[in-house]
Amino acid sequence: MVKIIVLVKQVLQTAELKIDKASKGIVTQGVPRVISETDKNAIEEAVRIKEKHGGKITAISMGSPEAKEALREALAMGVDEAILVTDPRFEGSDSHAVASVLAAAVTKILDYDLIICGAYSEDMFAFQVGPRLAELCNLPQFTYATKITLEGGKIIVERDLENERQIVEGKTPCLVTVVREINEPRLPTLMAIMASSKKPTSLWSGDDLSLTEEELGYNGSLDELLRSTVSSGERKRNILQGDPKDAVLKLTKTLQQEGVLKG
Amino acid sequence: MTYDLMPALTPLIMYIVVSGFAAVFLYGVYRRFRLYFRGVTRFQLDRLGERITNAFVNAFAQRKVVKKPFPGLMHLFIYVGFVVLLIGTTLVFLDYDIWKTFFHQQILIGNFYLLYETSLDAFGLVAIAGLLIAIFRRAIIRPPNLPGSRDDVFIYSTLIVILITGYIMEGIRLAVDNPPWGAWSFVGYQVSLLLLVFSDKELVSIYPTLWWFHALLAFTAFATIPYTKLFHLITSPFNALLADQKPVGQLNSPFDLRGLLASGNFDVKIGASAISDFSWRERLSFDSCTSCGRCSNACPATAAETPLSPMHLILKLRNAMLTERSDPIIGSVIDQEELWACTTCRACVQECPVLIDHIDSIVDMRRHLVGDGKLDRAKRDLLNNLGNSANPYGLPTSDRLNWAQGLDVKTVKDQPEFDVLYWVGCSGSYDPRNQSVSRAMIKILNAAKVRFSVLGNEEKCNCEVARRMGEEGRFQQSALDLIQVLEKYEVKTIITQCPHCFNTFKNEYPEFGASFQVIHHTQFIAELIKAGRLKLRKGSEDIITFHDPCYLGRYNSIYNTPRSILSSLGPVTIREMHRHRESSFCCGAGGANFWYKVNQKKRINQIRFEEAKETKSSILATACPFCTSMFEDAAASVGSTTSPRVKDIAELVAARIDSSQFY
Secondary structure, rough: OOEEEEEOOEEEEEHHOOEOOOOOEOOOOOOOOOEEHHHHHHHHHHHHHHHHHOOEEEEEEEEEOOOHHHHHHHHHOOEEEEOOOOOOOOOOOOHHHHHHHHHHHHHHHOOOOOOEEEOOOOOOOOOHHHHHHHHHOOOOOEEEEEEEEEEEEEEEEEEEOOOEEEEEEEEOOOEEEEHHHHOOOOOOOOOHHHHHHHHHHEOOOHHHEEEEEEEEHHHHHHOOEEEEEEEEOOOOOOOOOHHHHHHHHHHHHHHHHOOOOEE | OOOOOOOOOHHHHHHHHHHHHHHHHHHHHOOOOOOOOHOOOOOOOOHHHHHHHHHHHHHOOOOOOHHOOHHHHHHHHHHHHHHHHHHHHHHHHHHHHHHHHHHHHOOHHHHHHHHHHHHHHHHHHHHHHHHHHHHHHHHHHHOOOOOHHHHHHHHHHHHHHHHHHHHHHHHHHHHOOOOOOOOHHHHHHHHHHHHHHHHHHHHHHHHHHHHHHHHHHHHHHHHOHHHHHHHHHHHHHHHHHHHHOOOOOOOOHHHHHHHHHHHOOOOOOOOOOOOOHHHHHHHHHHHOOOOOHHHHHHHHHHHHHOOHHHHHHHHHHHHHHHHOOOOOOOOEEEHHHHOOOOOOHHHHHHHHHOOOOHHHHHHHHHHHHHOOOOHHHHHHHHHHHHHHHOOOOOOOOHHHHHHOOOOOOOOOOOOOOOOOEOOOOHHHHHHHHHHHHHHHHHHHHOOOOOOOOOOOOHHOOOOHHHHHHOHHHHHHHHHHHHHHHHHHHOOEEEEEEOOHHHHHHHHHHHOOOOOEEEEEHHHHHHHHHHHOOOOOOOOOOOEEEEEOOOOOOOOOOOOHHHHHHHHHHEEEEEEOOOOOHHOOOOOOOOOOHHHHOOOOOOHHHHHHHHHHHOOOOOOEOOOOOHHHHHHHHHHHHHHHOOOEEEEEEEHHHHHHHHHHHHH
């Protein structure tokens, strides 16, 4: 029996993002929302651990009311219970404020062996929330996990540090952040998502977590997003035609001239 | 069977013996039918008239069997031979056991009797000829996918011995009785002449042994029918009778989402993983298979050496049923790679003489795999894209109309009054190669002054591909959503350039409440040409070969229309590929195969492209965006200057539109 909390963030589908030509800002309206990819890996890993050891999985999402859809998908993947933490006062939260809210939620649940979340979210790529949450909850943490093994009260985690692979052993309860390589998340069918509405889902606000105004949104944040600008990288769109052999030669020559290839 | 030259008690003894064999037969039939009724049942006998016609045409009249001339003739000989002999034996039974016993009259007399004797002798020869061809095929020719079995040795030898002993017995009777009409039994008469070397006494003494040998062998052949592949004599008429009476392009719906949404209960078992999950008609159909191999010989996945061979798939399912396996068969009996290799091209279903619907069962098993959720990344991405972006590419919805930049194209919002809705489709909207087909369509529609609109950003994939992958919920949800959109804009007529969209709109959407008319672009263009609304310049002389897309041809029987358009292009020679029309060979893209990698040794599109090349045509014409993409791909990998150019029919027509037509 392993009690797992998995953190799920709903993000805008990046492929559908558009830039408003006038304001140069990002158009978010009408853009489909999906579960951040590494969080899907986190859910999948939780479900696999449960399939192997038995247990219960609770998914927590902090976000707008639409994030309920993301939680339904998580439930369809095999999560047992979902909690949506939502409050208009969360607006403007940075990763510290988000971690504080999640820490309050996790503390309220109290009984858990393992917290799993994506190493980063697909919208901000800050890699912050997991480590901060572990720190606030005073938990040992394992980041960038590519493999999780549970043995008795022990946890063995393989970590991908780009140039190095670490195998770390520790004790539960703890927090693990996972990367995409850890697994191939299952895809729930639409019918499974619809059927998941039968599973228990709770809505918590800032008040349910006994958080003060100082801890919420802009007030609770350590940093502030001043502005976002669009960086554009225009492609050169050179099409090399003709015989594949000549084209390849031309291509390598061009790449050498551009300094992409050496030699 | 006549009792001539036999002791008086023979009929009585024989009926006792026969009842024993009949019991063995009936037990065999019971044992098989019992397996069909297990588990989920879905038993339909609506439209009985059509069902009976179907059974008659396909089982009794052998419609599909004779489509392959040589094996067809073989089967026809055996079938007709034994049917006539069966009728003959029944007549003897009626004549002797019924008519003579109860009415003291006989029917087998006079000229009718002479005709009867001659016919029976002749059809016995026909049956022997059929059996010899069958043995010759299996022993000498050995065509691919025709597994030899102990069944074959048993069946052919038994039947031949029965026929030969029959002739010998007739010869003995004629030699002993020497009746004046003896020569009418022309085979038996020849035998009797040979038997003159024996004395009457010798012949009479051997006769009862021979008689019983012949009778017991015939009863054995009859009683073992439910235990050999001859069981198809019983299953195939039933299978035809119970075949689904639906358009060929419509897959079975395992549930109705509207009903589930209304009830709020989504706990339905979807897909097949154990034998009991198949419908009883499916299980009956597995048992109808005669392992003739026609499906696998026509199958593109088999030709490309993927793990799929439709005949072996059905035989494996049958074997699992007969051995009464109750565990999940996917992963043990059936490999999931087999299921993913199916392009749903329908060549197997088209070929099957006993009306097995391989595709329905394959999709049923795919539904189980999708429900299990453990798909590889390509399949998951595809379904994710359909869910998130409403197109299989995962490209932004807002880019849907990018192909039409600079063209005179109005959306339903710009022009709410229109005669036809031009459904561009995902490929026509996003795929650069097929965007060119969409632009050609616009040129045609504008030249013919057709009042048309497009849905623009409100166009969404109709999820044909999701349904064929087995994600039924996604398909039904998108069907319900799309039908609402189409109703909102009061769409009466839809033109599609994609046969997959065409088939799904035409044959599958009506089940979910759609009532608009659906026209494939080849049909529409042909009408425009016929009505004189398109003025086409006569171009240079071209040799064109036309590839029948599966979902246009086999699924919707549109064969002549695209060819008529090609003929109207001027001095054009249409040179058919060896496999065309009903026997067209898939491009390899259907059944979602376009979107993921299939484990294969050869590539289906290259096999087909080589066939097109062999015609030495300058153009390979298609009428399907997926065929176009697959053949462009094959052409690129062949990289030969003698290859035909790949063109959608719309592109060929648009290139010939007289520019004066625009002014």
